[in-house]
Amino acid sequence: MNAIDPTLQASDPAAGPGSLRRRFEAMHGATRHNPAVSRQTRRARLDALFDLVHDNGERFVEAIAADFGHRSAHETRLLELFPSLEAIRHTRSHFGGWMKPQAKAPGIWFRPGRARILMQPLGVVGIVVPWNYPLLLAVSPLAAALAAGNRVMVKMSEFTPRTGELLASLVTRYFDADDVSVVLGDAAVGADFACLPFDHLLFTGSTKVGHAIMRMAADNLTPVTLELGGKSPAIVGADYPLEKAAERIMVGKLLNAGQTCIAPDYVLLPAGREEPFLAAARAVVAKCWPDIAATADYTAIVNDRHYQRLQGYVDDARARGARIAPLTGVEADAVRRKLPPLALLDVNDGMRVMQDEIFGPLLPLLPYRDIDAAIEWVNQHPRPLALYYFGNNGAERDRVLEHTVSGGVTVNDTILHIAQENLPFGGVGPSGMGHYHGIEGFKTFSKQKAVFLQSGLNGMSLFNPPYGALFERLTRFLMR
Numbered sequence: 001m002n003a004i005d006p007t008l009q010a011s012d013p014a015a016g017p018g019s020l021r022r023r024f025e026a027m028h029g030a031t032r033h034n035p036a037v038s039r040q041t042r043r044a045r046l047d048a049l050f051d052l053v054h055d056n057g058e059r060f061v062e063a064i065a066a067d068f069g070h071r072s073a074h075e076t077r078l079l080e081l082f083p084s085l086e087a088i089r090h091t092r093s094h095f096g097g098w099m100k101p102q103a104k105a106p107g108i109w110f111r112p113g114r115a116r117i118l119m120q121p122l123g124v125v126g127i128v129v130p131w132n133y134p135l136l137l138a139v140s141p142l143a144a145a146l147a148a149g150n151r152v153m154v155k156m157s158e159f160t161p162r163t164g165e166l167l168a169s170l171v172t173r174y175f176d177a178d179d180v181s182v183v184l185g186d187a188a189v190g191a192d193f194a195c196l197p198f199d200h201l202l203f204t205g206s207t208k209v210g211h212a213i214m215r216m217a218a219d220n221l222t223p224v225t226l227e228l229g230g231k232s233p234a235i236v237g238a239d240y241p242l243e244k245a246a247e248r249i250m251v252g253k254l255l256n257a258g259q260t261c262i263a264p265d266y267v268l269l270p271a272g273r274e275e276p277f278l279a280a281a282r283a284v285v286a287k288c289w290p291d292i293a294a295t296a297d298y299t300a301i302v303n304d305r306h307y308q309r310l311q312g313y314v315d316d317a318r319a320r321g322a323r324i325a326p327l328t329g330v331e332a333d334a335v336r337r338k339l340p341p342l343a344l345l346d347v348n349d350g351m352r353v354m355q356d357e358i359f360g361p362l363l364p365l366l367p368y369r370d371i372d373a374a375i376e377w378v379n380q381h382p383r384p385l386a387l388y389y390f391g392n393n394g395a396e397r398d399r400v401l402e403h404t405v406s407g408g409v410t411v412n413d414t415i416l417h418i419a420q421e422n423l424p425f426g427g428v429g430p431s432g433m434g435h436y437h438g439i440e441g442f443k444t445f446s447k448q449k450a451v452f453l454q455s456g457l458n459g460m461s462l463f464n465p466p467y468g469a470l471f472e473r474l475t476r477f478l479m480r
Contacts, residue, residue: 017192023181024124024196027151030178031123031199037149039096045146046095048174050088053139056170057081060135060163067134067160069337070300075256076135083419084139090421090438095147098442106452109478113458118449121149123199125445126222128190128213130205131159131302132259132359137204137227138167142180144441150200155183155193159302191216198222200445204261206357207430225434225444227261228427229357232384234264234414235374235400237391242273245390246280249363250327251288252388252414254341257299258361259306262386262407264414265358266347268374271367278325278343278365285327285341292340293330301337301360310339310360313353322347327363371396375403383407385431388414407431 053060060081065071104115125145129138138154145152154171156164161184168182183193194201194213197220203213204227217224236245253264269277289298301307311332318324325343332339341361347354353364368374378387387406391397397411407427408417418425418437426435436444454460462474 063162080135112455126198128203131157134160148445228432229261230431231265232386234388240390250284266364382430
């Protein structure tokens with residue numbers, strides 16, 4: 001389909017409870033009237049989603065930049081447009097195989113009966129999208145839900161209104177109203193949305209809001225997938241070159257100015273290597289963002305509230321004895337919400353910066369005595385969404401992998417595990433529950449129906465009442 005006029009708005013996007021309920025009921029009725037969704041229909045919906053993103057990519061770049069005040073166009077193309085299209089491509093290439101019934105071996109005592117799993121659509125899926133990657137974190141789960149044959153309602157963040165309005169208007173052109181619907185509005189609308197009796201609800205956002213989402217969903221026994229966050233550590237092994245570790249950590253940290261759920265939140269370094277790491281980090285910043293105040297490649301903090309939150313972390317840490325180490329000579333710009341990267345040393349758990357997910361360009365550095373002490377530190381804190389290990393010692397790497405639990409891991413780099421469509425993405429404990437990406441998303445949004453097909457020739461009548469001597473002999477044999 002052709003791109004629509006930019007002034008066109010979605011019908012009733014900022015819906016009240018009644019409008020939301022009517023929209024949900026229309027979709028719900030359609031899923032119950034026609035629960036089986038053909039491969040051809042699913043493919044057509046995925047094609048429409050691909051065209052929506054591909055044909056309007058630069059409009060999304062502009063809308064996201066406007067919502068942030070400034071968002072690097074290069075980062076939006078690399079971190080939102082490309083992975084969104086890749087997620088759809090991967091799903092289109094494989095969902096036909098994922099749909100097929102899976103034959104399973106029945107128990108030996110139930111042969112020659114047959115067993116299989118049927119993958120069926122759940123019905124109506126709700127997706128709550130955060131502000132930090134508003135296109136990718138709408139499109140990626142949407143592709144999985146559509147491939148699984150569901151109809152979908154998407155709640156966009158009020159912090160990215162232009163992106164939400166653009167997506168809402170495009171969805172009305174590329175999809176039937178009963179297939180996909182975009183909901184706009186504030187936190188009150190979000191609460192009404194979460195209270196709808198979806199067949200599955202996926203929420204991406206903070207752990208605090210995740211608690212509230214789960215409570216609201218519980219009233220309807222709605223199953224939830226929670227993609228939260230937390231404090232993702234980067235552990236630098238003693239044998240790994242600091243310059244290389246600093247480059248990969250700083251680039252991963254400063255993508256989207258640190259406003260990434262799997263950004264390295266803090267760094268665990270061998271004791272005594274803090275100053276060399278600082279020097280290497282400053283060199284990386286100077287090389288990648290040579291004029292961080294003026295470059296178009298460094299993203300602004302999304303709004304004043306989050307800018308002040310980050311400044312509050314710095315003020316609190318300084319007041320409690322932390323040493324603040326600028327990584328560039330550029331001063332913070334509150335008007336444009338440009339916050340240059342800062343390292344923090346001599347931090348402790350009493351500081352807010354070590355209690356909350358940072359979600360910005362602040363990087364605490366913590367020394368450790370040996371790798372077991374680093375592992376112990378990680379395990380004494382809530383399980384993170386991501387963990388990064390830098391080291392060439394295979395035994396030490398395996399020790400870190402085996403003795404820590406996190407949502408995912410990238411070794412000798414950051415971020416990249418999220419880009420693998422063949423790997424599940426999801427948190428653990430306070431960093432989330434459930435998975436999506438690739439086949440895992442298809443499974444999340446499908447009902448795996450167990451089916452047993454009884455054979456005409458079978459011995460089940462031997463176990464019918466009235467129970468007698470033959471029954472006793474048979475059950476003794478089964479339980480031998």
